[in-house]
Amino acid sequence: MAQGSGEGGRVLREGHPFVPYQTEPVTAEETIWRATAHRDASERRRSVREFDRRDVPRATIEQILLAASTSPSGAHRQPWTFVAVRNPAIKVKIREAAEEEERRNYSGRMPEDWLAALAPLGTDEVKTHLTDAPWIVVVFAQKHGLDDHGERVKHYYVRESVGMACGMLVAAAHAAGLAALTHTPSPMAFLGELLGRPSHEQAYVVVPIGFPSPDCLVPDIRRKDLAEVGVFFDVDRIEGD
Numbered sequence: 545m546a547q548g549s550g551e552g553g554r555v556l557r558e559g560h561p562f563v564p565y566q567t568e569p570v571t572a573e574e575t576i577w578r579a580t581a582h583r584d585a586s587e588r589r590r591s592v593r594e595f596d597r598r599d600v601p602r603a604t605i606e607q608i609l610l611a612a613s614t615s616p617s618g619a620h621r622q623p624w625t626f627v628a629v630r631n632p633a634i635k636v637k638i639r640e641a642a643e644e645e646e647r648r649n650y651s652g653r654m655p656e657d658w659l660a661a662l663a664p665l666g667t668d669e670v671k672t673h674l675t676d677a678p679w680i681v682v683v684f685a686q687k688h689g690l691d692d693h694g695e696r697v698k699h700y701y702v703r704e705s706v707g708m709a710c711g712m713l714v715a716a717a718h719a720a721g722l723a724a725l726t727h728t729p730s731p732m733a734f735l736g737e738l739l740g741r742p743s744h745e746q747a748y749v750v751v752p753i754g755f756p757s758p759d760c761l762v763p764d765i766r767r768k769d770l771a772e773v774g775v776f777f778d779v780d781r782i783e784g785d
């Protein structure tokens with residue numbers, strides 16, 4: 545039960561503050577073209593592995609991180625840390641360590657089927673994007689939090705939450721007119737050591753962000769169409785009828 549109405553429509557529900565959901569009015573028809581415009585923009589996003597060395601302002605990266613951090617998360621714990629690296633010496637160290645692991649992956653550690661799946665993407669153990677991109681954002685998943693007294697705070701659905709935040713991070717970079725790559729060097733424990741993260745944080749993904757190089761090529765991939773990814777139980781028809 546809501547009690548009282550305070551500043552900005554703030555009310556208490558079972559003693560917890562709630563505020564009115566702020567949204568602009570949209571008609572049902574408008575949702576179609578808005579969704580279509582967003583889909584068109586999303587279609588243009590590609591994973592980029594060839595970056596221009598042109599710098600990107602720190603202010604842009606700050607906004608991208610804040611956008612990613614608006615992601616839904618289990619019990620609103622926001623169990624992520626984004627470490628944004630522009631420092632060239634640190635980027636070189638990350639690249640060297642990542643390439644060392646990837647050399648082992650590509651020369652024996654990855655099974656044949658994985659290598660075959662990667663072949664069309666043209667990836668190998670050379671990771672120029674880690675030093676060419678002006679920024680690399682290393683995302684860490686927090687297994688638990690710490691309160692003001694250093695006591696553990698339980699986190700819920702950590703990997704699902706961080707995965708969603710990473711999707712929003714990549715989308716935010718794209719919306720800013722930048723390119724990004726989702727890079728998962730494996731194993732990636734070296735990142736926690738290199739970046740001095742506490743033991744309750746696990747490296748989750750590396751996201752180089754920057755402008756694509758002028759002659760950047762991307763694999764000519766096809767995305768699944770709606771019939772392959774969507775199943776509808778609509779109001780007037782049962783699928784298969």
Ligand SMILES: Cc1cc2nc3c(=O)[nH]c(=O)nc-3n(C[C@H](O)[C@H](O)[C@H](O)COP(=O)(O)O)c2cc1C
Pocket residue numbers: 589590591592593665667725726727728729762765
């Ligand atoms: C969880 C995950 C891990 C990925 N790891 C790598 C990686 O380590 N190296 C890489 O070059 N691309 C990596 N990718 C990018 C995919 O190869 C890419 O998203 C896919 O080929 C589709 O291309 P697109 O992003 O341009 O649509 C990863 C993507 C995801 C979602």
